[in-house]
Amino acid sequence: MRYDTFLDEVLVKVKTYLAEDGTLASSRDSKSLAKTSDLKLPLEGSDLSSILVDIDDYLQKCVKTNHPNFMNPLWGGLNIAALAGEIIATLTNTSMYTFELAPLASLIERSILERMCEMVGFSNGGGTLTTGGSNGNMLGMLCARSRGEPLSQRRGIDGTKLAVYVSAESHYSVEMSANVLGIGLDNVIKVGCDDDGRMRPDKLVEEIERSIAEGQRPICVIATSGTTVRGAFDPLVELSEICHKNEIWLHVDAAWGGSCLFSIEHAKLMAGVELADSVCWDAHKLMGVPLICSAFLIKDLSLLRKVCSHGDAAHYLFHDETESDDLGRLSLQCGRRNDALKLFFAWRERGDSGWAKMVDGYMELAGHLESLVVEDPQLELMSSRQWTNVCFRFKAEEEEDASELNTEIRERLMQKGNYMISRSNIGEDVILRPVIANPGVTKESLEGLVAEVIAHGEDARRGIPSA
Ligand SMILES: Cc1ncc(COP(=O)(O)O)c(C=O)c1O
Structure with a gap:
């Protein structure tokens, strides 16, 4: 395959990846991932066209860090000018x-x-x-x-x-x-x-x-x-x-x-x-x-x-x-x-004012998530909010262990694969810590997150297995 045809095809894949609103993360089990992936380094190389297959496989199995529900680490999304x-x-x-x-x-x-x-x-x-x-x-x-x-x-x-x-x-x-x-x-x-x-x-x-x-x-x-x-x-x-x-x-x-x-x-x-x-x-x-x-x-x-x-x-x-x-x-x-x-x-594309707008927008979204947490009787805010980190947990009932319950909720979130947020500790307490650092995050994605945490919390409490 000629290199220019190859590059055209790569660009199509990049654009398709960016346009898709697919699954956030498809696999978390390293053994099954290794089994279903071709990881061999060959003795003899193959044509560029085989790399297109590798690219498809990689894009399908990677974590979609530009997905609106990706709120796990302190980064996310994709700046297109920076990609260039x-x-x-x-x-x-x-x-x-x-x-x-x-x-x-x-x-x-x-x-x-x-x-x-x-x-x-x-x-x-x-x-x-x-x-x-x-x-x-x-x-x-x-x-x-x-x-x-x-x-x-x-x-x-x-x-x-x-x-x-x-x-x-x-x-x-x-x-x-x-x-x-x-x-x-x-x-x-x-x-x-x-x-x-x-x-x-x-x-x-x-x-x-x-x-x-x-x-x-x-x-x-x-x-x-x-x-x-x-x-x-x-x-x-x-x-x-x-x-x-x-x-x-x-x-x-x-x-x-x-x-x-x-x-x-x-x-x-x-x-x-x-x-x-x-x-x-x-x-x-x-x-x-x-x-x-x-x-x-x-x-x-x-x-x-x-x-x-x-x-x-x-x-x-x-x-x-x-x-x-x-x-x-x-x-x-x-x-x-x-x-x-x-x-x-x-920076040339955004200018200082574009960055400022982004920071203010992220803080507004974090404020929205904070108020969803504060207003819901089943949730509790675990630390005052200064930045875009929102530390909260699903409230435990008297006989329950809140840290165990929230560990289970995070596990269920990961298994379902709709949302990615971090599990952290404040002192002895296990907490859930989404951050806003991804331009894809919206008020709707935050509302969906809260609804899913509550649903998993209620299921975990009743011993209903993860769907
Ligand atoms: C407060 C703080 N300092 C330093 C670092 C390390 O930064 P890097 O991952 O760029 O090495 C992190 C990473 O999350 C951080 O949260």
Whole structure:
């Protein structure tokens, strides 16, 4: 088959996939999926036409993350301009390390980072696109380590003397970072939260004082703007005051909540972010840019350059005369995808006002879901809502175990395959946590979700098997 005929056919399949309103998820059982799928890597290859069959099979069996009932992770849907960016980036396959190999892409990435820096209030800052919020958190902690222990890059560190502080509800990537950076999990101090899941400044002060008394040196506070489960925003102004007083680096994990900055109404959730030292912000979450697309932003770009200076000796790649243009000098990666183009196209199409409208619309939908929950006597809201996370559960009767009941409801939802939402915990309680991060979600899909949760709850209570 000729490559142009093949591509025409691929495009038809893409358009059909986008137009279909089919099943959200068709299979969850790995054994039966493996049995019904051809996973062999052949000795001899076949014609491009056989790939069309593979594509059909894949599209039929994948989870339809652009389906209006997909509300499970902190991302969903599809931005078409970004899809075009992804295709063109792959078509023109390059690596972002040097200007020589990625001339316009480097300027595009820089322009995006400058705009995002402007939005967080880092007027002379800069940054890099990374592989995700997890890596952004690690870069933040690495910069903090370098500030706190300037010789650590060369000599290594004895992490046991250092301490890092996060909210008890922070993302697990903070622990991953402490592991990778030699700080150690025991030196990640979980600071207590208030009833709404926000880090308590008074508890942070207590923990800092306790660490100092025990001979540790506080080097970094990681605040979260939009926690994974509850969507809580830590109080950045208060936390920054504590950090400045104690000369501690403040990194803000805004992987999930960063997009609030587009909205005039909701930007206040991150009030004080300009007082931080670094921020990570995932465009592949609420902004709906296809994974992966994530920014790490820093006020003092020279520190990022320092912690990423290993490539200076790479004479085969970096040359003095292009130093200021080569983005590879600001990254821990060597080969790096062009993730900027899809965000660029999406931003050009939407503009700031389009993103703002999207954020406000998502918040309105989340408010609608919240009121459906609050108004229904069979449901209970399990945390106050700050962002688009709505944490709730089906109410248990006296003799019932609410966590078991809601685990069963989630299982039934997954088996039926009409809706996808997350099962999480708040303290000991199992809760249901849909999020709004998918442009396909509508008031009707939320009403359908609530009706289905209640129906499964009633069936589970009566021991009626799943349909
Ligand atoms: C608050 C928070 N931070 C960081 C991350 C990690 O982001 P990524 O998946 O882009 O590595 C997540 C992921 O859900 C998150 O919720």
